[in-house]
Structures are given as structure tokens and as C-alpha cells.
Amino acid sequence: MVDMMESRGSACRIKKCALDLLSIGDMADDEDSWNLMGRDLRLKSTFLYCDFNQVISSAPQDQKKSLTELANRLFYYIEELDHAVKIRNIPLTQNRYNDAAVVLQEVMAIMPP
Template sequence: MGGGVGLELMGCLCRIKNCAAELLSSMEEDLVTDLDDDSMDLVGRDLRLKTTFLYVDLSRVISCDESNERREALTLLANKFIFFVEELTDAVTSRNVAVVKVCYIDAAQALREVVAFLAPPQSQCDDLEEQEEADALASCSSRETEVQVPLELLQKDDESIDSRVKNM
């Protein structure tokens, strides 16, 4: 990779981590407050905006990865995240707070997996460029908190989201 591409990828990686942290913290803050119709609209817009940036940056990182194995693994993780975000967006549109919370947990976990995949332990970096990317990810600020959701919603064996919400 050339210097410009390396810098661009470091920027993408940093934006991914920052956007992920912002998305997680803003959604968590929104979910602990009472959401009225206007709040749900704002949550939906914020979700769409941040996930659009994530999608663009993830696409760029995936397309520039030289390892087919890593590219395929990241594509699977990104697709899983996008799937859960679509479910979350549908839940926000339906204005059902209980379903939003369940979908948020799934999307947040998928997003954390993507960010963890992009930030390998520094000891695993083989070359200077990979080390610079890991350093860029490490230097980006991140804040993770947890949403308080009833335990029965977290049980995911073969139950659908609707059945988990009904059992509350």
C-alpha cells in the first residue's frame, strides 16, 4: 500500500472506532430515557447517519485489505452488523422501545466484534504499516457502556425478537 492509501485507511479506521463509540453511547443514553415520537425520529436519523459513515469506511477498509482471508472475515462481520442495524432501524421505525432495546443489543455486539477485529493486539502486527493502523485505532477515543435490559431479552437460543419481547 502506498503512503496515501495507508493514511486514508488509518483515517477510516479511526472514524470507524469514533463513530462506533458515538453510536453506542448515544443509543445507550437514548434507551435509558423515555422516548417520545420526536425522540424516536431523532434516534432514527442519528442511527442512519452514523451507520452510513460506518458502511462507507468499512467498505473502503475491506476493499483495500490485501489478505483474502481477513477481507472475507471482515465482510462477514460487517454484513452481520449491517443486518442487525437494519433490524434496529425497523424497530426504531415501529417505535416499540422493548424491541429497540433487543435489536440494539444485537447491533451493539456485532459492532463491537467489527471494532475488535479491526484492532488486533499490537504484538500481532507484522509490519510498520500494520503497527501504525493499530496505533491509530488505539489512539481513537472510545467509550463503552451497557444498557440495562431484562435478562430474558438477552436469551437468544432460537427465540425470535418478538417472542423475547412478549415474554417480558
């Protein structure tokens, strides 16, 4: 029972983090915005990592592989986006954001309400 509750909480946090990350698409090019965006991206990815671990651990065996693959794709794109933000390249950041947004939409679609 506790494991199911933890998994539901993790799924809710995953959806919230995904929604938050989808909202960072409007980027400014001043120093404070870049720093804030980078910190927010790293913080949200940490929560996502912990929560995906919980969801995958408690998922039925037949869903574990697809959830793991989705999580791996998401973290790959988040890492690429983080790199683009670190080097402050606006076109690259927008491109990497668009890639990450596609996977974030997939995450939002599969997480239970």
C-alpha cells in the same frame, strides 16, 4: 501511501461511529428522541458503510472475507434496529440494540488503534 492513510482514517471513523452507536442505548420514548435516534442511526450507518468499504478494499486478501462477514452482520443488525426504531417498539428496539451492540463491540476490538 495515500491508500494506507485513507484506510487508517476509515478505521478511526468506524471506531468513532461504533462508539457513538453504543452510546444510544439509553432511549427515551418521546417523539423527538425517536426521530433523533433514527436519523443518527441512518447517518452513522452511511459513514460505516463507506468506511468499511475502504477498509475492506485495502485489507490484505486473507482478511477481506472476515471483514466482509463482520460488516454484513453489523449492517443486518443496524437495519433491524432501524426498523424497531421506526415502529417505536421499545422492547423490540432494546432487543435489536443489544444484538447490534455485540457486533459493535467486535468491530471496536478488530479496528486498529
